[in-house]
Amino acid sequence: MILADTPTFAYRPKEIRNGLSIPPRMTLRNIMQMMFRWNWCFSQLTAGGMPEFQTMKPYIPKGLSMKHLGLFMNKTFSGRLTEAKIAPIRDRWKGNIVIKGVVNPEDAEVAIKHGLDGMIVSNHGGRQLDRGESTIEPLKRLVPEFKGKIKIMMDSGIRNGADVTAALACGADFTWMGRTPMFGVAALGRYGGHHTFEMLKKQIQQNMEQIGCENVTDLPKHLVIPFD
Numbered sequence: 524m525i526l527a528d529t530p531t532f533a534y535r536p537k538e539i540r541n542g543l544s545i546p547p548r549m550t551l552r553n554i555m556q557m558m559f560r561w562n563w564c565f566s567q568l569t570a571g572g573m574p575e576f577q578t579m580k581p582y583i584p585k586g587l588s589m590k591h592l593g594l595f596m597n598k599t600f601s602g603r604l605t606e607a608k609i610a611p612i613r614d615r616w617k618g619n620i621v622i623k624g625v626v627n628p629e630d631a632e633v634a635i636k637h638g639l640d641g642m643i644v645s646n647h648g649g650r651q652l653d654r655g656e657s658t659i660e661p662l663k664r665l666v667p668e669f670k671g672k673i674k675i676m677m678d679s680g681i682r683n684g685a686d687v688t689a690a691l692a693c694g695a696d697f698t699w700m701g702r703t704p705m706f707g708v709a710a711l712g713r714y715g716g717h718h719t720f721e722m723l724k725k726q727i728q729q730n731m732e733q734i735g736c737e738n739v740t741d742l743p744k745h746l747v748i749p750f751d
């Protein structure tokens with residue numbers, strides 16, 4: 524997956540206010556919160572250990588401290604994504620390539636021109652550009668022109684089954700989620716992810732029952748555009 528939605532780290536006041544940093548900082552507030560969460564502390568000490576970036580682990584140079592990891596991550600953000608950067612990746616990688624962060628037809632054209640297999644209409648969960656559109660809007664514009672030419676997927680702000688149903692009804696082939704399963708994990712620990720997906724499945728099924736749709740691929744036939 525090639526990222527087009529994070530050319531640089533955005534200014535995120537909420538994260539600054541919450542003290543989010545790499546490496547994580549131990550503050551009085553953290554310590555106070557931990558004091559009231561014995562179960563979590565115990566599981567960290569016995570099973571979990573220090574929090575780590577599991578998904579990044581294979582790519583991080585060995586022996587890097589958390590502080591240097593922050594600098595390493597900064598370096599991996601190499602600025603603007605251009606066609607010249609996409610072409611050699613396409614040449615060398617024979618598997619599927621998806622570009623994430625497409626919101627306009629010009630970029631969709633580029634994705635098709637370079638033989639990419641899919642695009643994700645994404646605004647990075649609305650955490651990059653304050654004036655970015657809700658992704659359902661570009662999705663509705665891109666589907667009529669590009670459906671069938673490239674797989675069209677969507678993320679950002681999908682919080683329940685109705686959101687998934689709406690995106691599929693607007694023509695998305697697939698939707699992704701960032702924070703929604705994380706909220707489940709935050710609330711219920713190791714069972715949270717499974718619980719979240721069970722809820723989503725039930726909500727999608729109930730939505731489909733309400734509108735009399737038997738197959739997810741038929742959802743676009745049931746799309747009703749509301750008044751603006």
Ligand SMILES: Cc1cc2nc3c(=O)[nH]c(=O)nc-3n(C[C@H](O)[C@H](O)[C@H](O)COP(=O)(O)O)c2cc1C
Binds near residue numbers: 700
């Ligand atoms: C904690 C966190 C870390 C993320 N890290 C990455 C990342 O490394 N690469 C990436 O493409 N997107 C990353 N994202 C963005 C997600 O891939 C996704 O676009 C976004 O979360 C979708 O919005 P949603 O959280 O409202 O579902 C991250 C999101 C969160 C919440």
